[in-house]
Amino acid sequence: MAAFRHLNEMPKTACHDDIRDSRAAVAGFVARLHHAPVSGRTLDALCKQGTLLTLGKGEDIPLLTGQGTVACICEGATKLIATASRQREQIVAFHFRGDLVSIPQSGEHAYSMKALKDSEVLLFAAEAFLKIARGDPGLLEATLVRTQTALFRCRDKAVGLGRKSASERMASFLMIMAERIGTNEGGGCLLDLPMSRRDIGDSLGLTIETVSRQIGEFRELGLAETDGRSRIFLPDLKTLSIYTGHV
Amino acid sequence: MAAFRHLNEMPKTACHDDIRDSRAAVAGFVARLHHAPVSGRTLDALCKQGTLLTLGKGEDIPLLTGQGTVACICEGATKLIATASRQREQIVAFHFRGDLVSIPQSGEHAYSMKALKDSEVLLFAAEAFLKIARGDPGLLEATLVRTQTALFRCRDKAVGLGRKSASERMASFLMIMAERIGTNEGGGCLLDLPMSRRDIGDSLGLTIETVSRQIGEFRELGLAETDGRSRIFLPDLKTLSIYTGHV
DNA sequence: CGTGCCGTTGAAGGTTCTCAACCGTGGTGG
């Protein structure tokens, strides 16, 4: 089970490791969120309203019912899943350290969120978060900018899902991952993907078989080398980008 | 050509119809944007920085180059197009009266925007708009909320594009349009679609032929009646919603 | 070292796309 730490349930005077860690997590996250200095009041309010969760790989992140949720990924990686119907899931976005995610209480589809690996997530009720942000224009603006980024990414995703072939989707995915979590390695890019083939398929609107075949194609083209289940080395991003189908 | 009206090029003292109209357009839009009262200073700033365009059907909305654009749809309907490659377009969203649209300067794909019918659009440089909003927390918050709504819609769209059949996409599209621009009519819902079959196809990731066939299927099921090119009557939204493939 | 899940590979089938022809609407000009 996920380890809950209601930040407001602990005495402020106590020099408890958990408290220090929690405050540090909040402070660290906000620092990454907007580079302007954060007021102590805002930090206090965030600590008071937020819930810090430590999740194991595969664990479900409990979204709030009856209201929107704001999740801050302090550490690790998560997936945001929409369930169209039983046995038919679409991963709407992957999120990594420093990302801020807004999930509505209800929409066309049911949403859920899972940790791809051991993660640390800070949860807020959307209303409460907005209320705090209202009192701190810098935080409000940072949230807006993050939301815009998420929107732009989602639009690009929609283009891929609507108008691209399997190999183009795969190439796009690899390029995006290279940019977000890749590490330079001898002229190429090394990826240590936290998600399974099923996750990739559910993200690209493809089956696991098609994902596997497409990776195989890139391997034969000399554009990808796989090592175990999660590691992929991309020796030539420039050539790979040609296959994304962008103009 | 689109009729440009740089709001700041006109003397403030003149009681010119255009000016009154422009100010009225800005004021009207902001009033719909957030229901809190708008400060005069913010209104002045918006009028000063914004460009009001009157566009004819099919006209291109000139996005700013080298920087992001914020577009406010004061009147009419528009489509936001992403071009994956030549002859392969994906409509990312349709926008109607009262919508606020953010378009980045550059992303994975090239974006453009067109009027579906005679429209009135207020354009801002994203930076300038953000600067004004920074001085008016109410506007900033309203923008955030609108951006979130756009994100949520885009996610739902991504689910449809990734995991739904042609008929499910068509049903979803009709339901969304019914909600956004439909009018109640004798127990059912009357749609006067401003977009062509090609637009619908480009929005749903389908071809015009498939769109046509799917509408035909719903017609045979007694769930849709077409009248000319643009009018569609949906006698039974409840039954139609079953076909959307939502849980 | 065994077991189970994840990933890979192969063959058959289905949904949608492509190509092509036709039809109807709506606008224009006589």
Add this chain to the structure above:
DNA sequence: CCACCACGGTTGAGAACCTTCAACGGCACG
């Protein structure tokens, strides 16, 4: 007012791409 024209929409047949179904291989866990 009617006829024409052009474009948008409809309908049909064949092909392509991806999925589905099935079996096998291999890594990671107990």
